[in-house]
Amino acid sequence: MPGTPPELPIVVLDALMPTAQRLVLNRRGSMVWEVESHRGHYAVKIGYPIQATADWPAQPWTALAPAREGAVLYRLGFHDFAYGEWDGGTWNFQPWREGLDLYRMWEPCRDPESRIEPDPSVALGCVEALAELHAKGWAHGDVQPAHFIIGPDRTHLIDLALASGGRVPEGYDFPFHGCLVHYEAPEIARSVLATGVAEPTREADIYALGAALLISATGWRAVDYPDDAPRPVQRKAVADGKRRPVKVRGELGQLIEAMLSHAPEDRPTIYEVGKALS
Numbered sequence: 394m395p396g397t398p399p400e401l402p403i404v405v406l407d408a409l410m411p412t413a414q415r416l417v418l419n420r421r422g423s424m425v426w427e428v429e430s431h432r433g434h435y436a437v438k439i440g441y442p443i444q445a446t447a448d449w450p451a452q453p454w455t456a457l458a459p460a461r462e463g464a465v466l467y468r469l470g471f472h473d474f475a476y477g478e479w480d481g482g483t484w485n486f487q488p489w490r491e492g493l494d495l496y497r498m499w500e501p502c503r504d505p506e507s508r509i510e511p512d513p514s515v516a517l518g519c520v521e522a523l524a525e526l527h528a529k530g531w532a533h534g535d536v537q538p539a540h541f542i543i544g545p546d547r548t549h550l551i552d553l554a555l556a557s558g559g560r561v562p563e564g565y566d567f568p569f570h571g572c573l574v575h576y577e578a579p580e581i582a583r584s585v586l587a588t589g590v591a592e593p594t595r596e597a598d599i600y601a602l603g604a605a606l607l608i609s610a611t612g613w614r615a616v617d618y619p620d621d622a623p624r625p626v627q628r629k630a631v632a633d634g635k636r637r638p639v640k641v642r643g644e645l646g647q648l649i650e651a652m653l654s655h656a657p658e659d660r661p662t663i664y665e666v667g668k669a670l671s
Contacts, residue, residue, distance in 0.1 A: 401426060402479035405437055409486060422455025427489060433473065434489040436551075438462070441482040454567040456482030461565045462554035463487075468561075469529060469553075483565065490551060492544035495519060499609040511610040513645055517670040518548030523602060524663045526550060527595050531558030534593030535572040536601035538609045557593040569593055574627040575614050576601040579655055582631040596657035599666070603652025610641050615653055644669065 401414065409430045417436075418425040424439040438459040443452035460483030463476025476485035501509045519541045526533055533540075534555035542549045555569055569592065571577055571585040578600035584591035604615040617637050618630040634655045639646050648669055654660045661669075 401428070401437060402439065402484060404477060404479055405439075405484055405486065408475060409435060409437070422452055423458065428486070435486045436489045437484065437486045439479070439482070439484050454570075457565050457567055458554040459483045459485040461561055461567070462552070462556075464561045464565055465531075465553045465556045465559075468559040469526075469531065490542040490544060490549040492542045492549070494539045495541040495543065495605060496538035496609045498543050502610050503612040510643075511606070511641065511645060513670050515543060515548075516606055516645060517667065518543060519550075519602065519606070520663060520667045520670060522548045522550035523598060524667055526553075526556070527598070527663050529558070531556050532593040532595045533598050533601075534569060535576075536598050536605060537573055537576045538605045541605070555593060571628070572601070574624060574631060575608065575616075576604045577628065577631055578657065579632050579634055580657055582628040586625065586628050586632060594657065595663065596660055599652050599660045599663060600654075600657075602663075602666075603649045603660075606645070607639060607641065607649050607653070610645075613637055613640070 401411070409428055409432055411428045411430045413429040415427045416424065417427050422441060422443040426437040428435045428437050440456045440459040442456040445451040460476045460478065463474060463485040466474050466487060471487070474485060474487040476483065495515070498515055499511055501507050502511050522541060523533065523536065533550065533553065534557055535552055540550060540552045542551060555572065557569065568590040570589065571581055571591055574582065578597035581591045581597050607613065607615050615636055616631050617635050618627050636653060639650045639653065641649055648666055651661050652666065
C-alpha cells in the first residue's frame with residue numbers, strides 16, 4: 394500500500410526498544426501495532442495520508458489522527474503515552490488494553506441457536522467508560538463496538554482521535570467529517586450531507602452507543618440500507634430515520650430504543666442510561 398511504513402518508524406523504535414511486536418491492523422490511512430518492551434505493553438498507532446483512487450477521494454487527515462489523539466490524551470490527563478511525527482505522517486503510543494471488544498464479547502448472543510441474552514453488566518461497563526469522558530466535557534465522536542475493550546477489571550473506551558471538547562494543537566487538528574455511518578446520529582448525517590462536516594456531541598455519542606449495543610446484541614444495524622450502498626445513500630437513510638425495530642428484550646431493549654431517538658433532546662443522558670442499568 395503506497396505510503397505505509399514497512400515497519401515501525403525509527404523514532405518509535407528508539408522510544409520503546411521493542412522486545413516483541415505484532416502488526417494488528419493495516420487499513421486505509423492507519424496501522425496499529427502491539428508492542429512489548431522493557432518499558433511496558435503498548436498499542437502503537439501510525440497514520441499516513443490516503444491517496445485518491447477511482448472509488449475514494451484523497452484523505453490527508455488520516456496522517457494527523459494519531460498525533461491528534463495524543464493531544465486529546467494529554468488534555469484528558471492520561472499517563473504513559475507519547476506522540477509525534479514520522480516522515481509519512483504522525484504516530485502515538487499508549488498502554489495496550491487487554492480484553493475483548495463489545496462485538497466479540499456478545500458474539501454468543503447473535504447465534505440463532507443460542508438462548509444467551511446480552512449481559513447488562515457489559516453494557517453498564519461501556520456506559521461507565523463513556524460517562525467518564527462526558528464528565529470531562531468531551532464527546533468521543535467515533536463510538537462503535539470495536540472501541541469498547543472489556544477487560545478483566547474495567548471497560549476501556551479507545552480511539553479518541555475524533556474526540557471534541559478542548560483545544561488541540563492547530564497543526565494536528567482537522568474537521569470532523571462524520572464516522573462509521575452505522576453509528577452516526579441523524580443530525581450528524583444531515584450535517585455531513587449538507588456541509589461535508591459536523592460537530593461531535595454527547596447526544597450523538599448516546600445514539601452511537603445505542604446502535605453499537607444493538608448490532609452487538611443482534612447483528613443488525615439500527616438503520617436499514619443496502620450493505621453495498623454508497624456512503625451518501627447510507628447517510629440519507631440515517632438522516633431520514635429509517636430505523637429497524639429494536640429486537641432486544643427487557644429493559645436493555647427499551648433503553649436502546651430511547652438512545653436511538655431521532656431528536657437529540659429525546660435521548661437519555663449517559664448518566665440516565667447508567668442509572669437505569671445499575
